Amino acid sequence: MSYHSVPRVSADQRKRRTKSVQWSAYAYLSPAILTMCALSFLPMAFTIYISFTNWNEMHFLNYQFVGLKNYMSLFSKGNPLAIAFIPTLLWTLIFTFVSTSLNYLVGLFLAILVNEKTIKEARLYRTLLIIPWAIPALISTLSWQGLLNQNYGQINALLHIFHIPPIPWLVDPFWARLSVILVNLWLSFPYFMTVSLGALQAIPTEQYESAEIDGASYWQKLVYITIPNVWRVTIPLLIPAYSATFNNFNIIFLLTGGGPPRLNTQFAGYTDILASSAYKIALQFNRYDLSATLSVVLFIMVGIISIINMRFTNAFKGDD
Amino acid sequence: MLLRGMIEDMARVNGVRHSDNLRAWIIRLVLWIVIILTLAPLLYVVTASFSSSDALSSASLLPVRPTLDNYKAVISAGFLRWAWNSTLVAFVVSFIQVVITSTAAYAFSRMHFIGRRYGLMILLVLQMFPNSMSVAAIYAVLAKWGLLDRLWIYILLLVGGSAFNIWLMKGFFDTIPKELDEAALVDGASNVRIFLNIVLPLARPMLAVIFFLSVIGYYSEYILAGTVLQSPGNYTLGLGMYNLINTQFAQNWGLFSAASLMSAIPLAVAFTILNPLMARGLTAGATKG
Numbered sequence: 001m002s003y004h005s006v007p008r009v010s011a012d013q014r015k016r017r018t019k020s021v022q023w024s025a026y027a028y029l030s031p032a033i034l035t036m037c038a039l040s041f042l043p044m045a046f047t048i049y050i051s052f053t054n055w056n057e058m059h060f061l062n063y064q065f066v067g068l069k070n071y072m073s074l075f076s077k078g079n080p081l082a083i084a085f086i087p088t089l090l091w092t093l094i095f096t097f098v099s100t101s102l103n104y105l106v107g108l109f110l111a112i113l114v115n116e117k118t119i120k121e122a123r124l125y126r127t128l129l130i131i132p133w134a135i136p137a138l139i140s141t142l143s144w145q146g147l148l149n150q151n152y153g154q155i156n157a158l159l160h161i162f163h164i165p166p167i168p169w170l171v172d173p174f175w176a177r178l179s180v181i182l183v184n185l186w187l188s189f190p191y192f193m194t195v196s197l198g199a200l201q202a203i204p205t206e207q208y209e210s211a212e213i214d215g216a217s218y219w220q221k222l223v224y225i226t227i228p229n230v231w232r233v234t235i236p237l238l239i240p241a242y243s244a245t246f247n248n249f250n251i252i253f254l255l256t257g258g259g260p261p262r263l264n265t266q267f268a269g270y271t272d273i274l275a276s277s278a279y280k281i282a283l284q285f286n287r288y289d290l291s292a293t294l295s296v297v298l299f300i301m302v303g304i305i306s307i308i309n310m311r312f313t314n315a316f317k318g319d320d
Numbered sequence: 321m322l323l324r325g326m327i328e329d330m331a332r333v334n335g336v337r338h339s340d341n342l343r344a345w346i347i348r349l350v351l352w353i354v355i356i357l358t359l360a361p362l363l364y365v366v367t368a369s370f371s372s373s374d375a376l377s378s379a380s381l382l383p384v385r386p387t388l389d390n391y392k393a394v395i396s397a398g399f400l401r402w403a404w405n406s407t408l409v410a411f412v413v414s415f416i417q418v419v420i421t422s423t424a425a426y427a428f429s430r431m432h433f434i435g436r437r438y439g440l441m442i443l444l445v446l447q448m449f450p451n452s453m454s455v456a457a458i459y460a461v462l463a464k465w466g467l468l469d470r471l472w473i474y475i476l477l478l479v480g481g482s483a484f485n486i487w488l489m490k491g492f493f494d495t496i497p498k499e500l501d502e503a504a505l506v507d508g509a510s511n512v513r514i515f516l517n518i519v520l521p522l523a524r525p526m527l528a529v530i531f532f533l534s535v536i537g538y539y540s541e542y543i544l545a546g547t548v549l550q551s552p553g554n555y556t557l558g559l560g561m562y563n564l565i566n567t568q569f570a571q572n573w574g575l576f577s578a579a580s581l582m583s584a585i586p587l588a589v590a591f592t593i594l595n596p597l598m599a600r601g602l603t604a605g606a607t608k609g
Contacts, residue, residue: 007342012367020432021432021433021434022431022432022433022511024431024511025427025431025432025436026427026433027425028426028427028431029424029428029433031423031424031481032420032423032424032486033424033481034516035420035481036443036447036477036480036481036483037482038447038480039454039477039479039480040446040447040449040451040480041446041453043453043454043457043458044446044449045452046454046457047449047453047454047457057515080335087336106341108353110354113347113350113351114351116343116344116347118340118341118343118426119344119347119348125351125355126595127592127595128358128359129354129355129358130592130595131358131359131362131588131592132358134536134584134587134588134592134595135362135580135587135588136536136537136540136557136584138540138541138542138558138561138562139540139561139580139583139584140580140584141371142561142562142565142576142580143361143576143577143580144361145359145363146368146565146573146576146577152370152573154361154364154367155361160537181447186358186361194595194598194599194602195600198601198602201599201600218339237602240444240484243448247448249450274450275450275452278450278452278453279452279455281452282452282455282456283452283455283456288453288456291453292453293458295450295452297430298450299448299449299450302448303445303448303600306444307441307445310441310445316444316487
């Protein structure tokens with residue numbers, strides 16, 4: 001607990017000699033804030049505005065304000081957007097939770113393995129395992145699309161050697177979803193491994209030394225020293241990771257294109273998450289009104305979850 | 321659990337050193353399997369790049385009738401131009417990104433201003449807004465003003481501050497002892513001098529992290545590129561390669577593989593060398609407690 005109380009005391013001391021507001025701070029902040037306003041917040045305001053209009057291909061030049069009509073269509077029975085919404089939301093939540101947790105756990109597990117002091121060549125293993133992170137995701141995801149192709153992909157060719165019949169990787173709803181999770185694991189575990197390794201190496205060696213004097217076993221040290229320390233350091237990085245997965249339309253767009261398609265609605269395929277569905281609705285179907293509405297709903301969800309998480313860890317708050 | 325029991329039994333019977341040895345070998349075995357599973361797909365891409373185009377579904381890691389045709393074809397399709405455009409964009413944008421990130425992080429780490437307590441949190445949450453619509457909006461605005469298909473416009477559109485980067489950088493700045501600033505203040509140094517001469521030089525590892533993560537990200541950006549850029553002379557890698565595989569996948573798989581390797585290998589080598597630095601940078605902020 002000691003590490004919690006130390007910074008808090010110094011924060012209090014600092015508060016006691018609080019200086020007056022330094023106006024020059026805004027000059028330091030302005031390049032970041034101004035570019036964010038132009039490129040993030042302006043489109044955001046525009047999206048919120050569009051979500052209350054009927055701007056789409058049919059009303060491209062003469063769109064009007066329609067109030068909450070778009071939001072209602074999310075929940076009205078028989079509407080193609082409503083049919084897509086609930087199953088896509090469920091899959092988005094499953095994908096976010098399963099994929100991010102799996103990536104983190106595999107990364108942590110491998111970090112503990114390559115941090116093993118008795119293995120002399122551990123550095124080499126570490127280097128080899130980082131490679132997926134070093135390749136731009138566009139290139140590797142498109143490559144996976146090729147490798148997993150049912151008819152001429154090398155993965156099925158390899159399985160054929162072991163007499164396993166071809167698997168419909170990107171064609172069947174179940175296998176397509178599994179592919180998305182596995183490819184995301186391949187893309188992401190090196191990041192979590194790197195972060196966990198940094199955390200492992202920051203653990204003070206005294207903790208291990210005193211545990212050794214007390215006769216602790218390898219497993220006791222792992223469970224009582226290593227895991228809690230790594231957890232404490234990496235949890236603030238896990239929160240942005242969850243929201244990044246929630247919005248990770250890239251992997252869906254590049255690997256499956258959201259497919260296989262659903263029969264009862266064109267707005268979202270079986271692997272589409274809400275973010276990729278919003279893109280599809282805007283860019284393929286030119287239904288900007290519906291895409292904007294979906295974006296706003298998505299943002300409200302991810303925003304609330306993130307704020308709860310951030311308050312829970314306190315890592316993102318500035319000490320005044 | 322079985323493994324754990326086994327290892328503990330071994331330890332009791334043969335003493336600690338023997339169990340260490342056995343554990344090391346079990347870990348090696350697991351790591352070898354993981355490494356093979358991780359790298360085999362990449363080796364297939366290497367194989368495909370050297371194979372003639374009709375040898376698609378071979379499970380062999382050795383190319384059938386090895387050839388350099390794919391490399392020649394992809395270079396004549398304009399690969400070098402795409403790579404140059406992407407490199408230019410990635411380096412310019414990442415450099416600007418590092419500058420705007422470090423000034424903002426300095427304010428959050430060292431200065432007192434209204435909005436400091438929750439400012440970063442609010443920016444982080446606001447940046448989670450999905451930008452599916454911004455592409456349509458940007459296209460509409462650029463088309464109206466006749467600014468489409470210009471590389472410098474594309475660069476400007478990518479130069480946005482990132483709250484996540486600011487947070488990472490602020491975490492690193494917080495680990496630099498404040499006593500250094502205070503000593504400099506006593507000597508009459510201004511904020512600008514403290515930032516440029518004390519904080520920035522000490523934060524070099526983190527500057528490298530932000531720069532490099534940005535380069536990797538922008539190097540293969542394709543969404544905005546596809547919106548803004550139109551003529552093949554302005555194509556970036558992301559756009560060129562996306563078109564390559566999206567138009568005629570089966571015929572272009574070899575070409576795509578060759579382009580992948582030529583564009584990814586220089587980055588991958590630099591990245592792997594810099595990685596230990598990045599591990600320290602990414603966790604430094606979080607370990608400050």
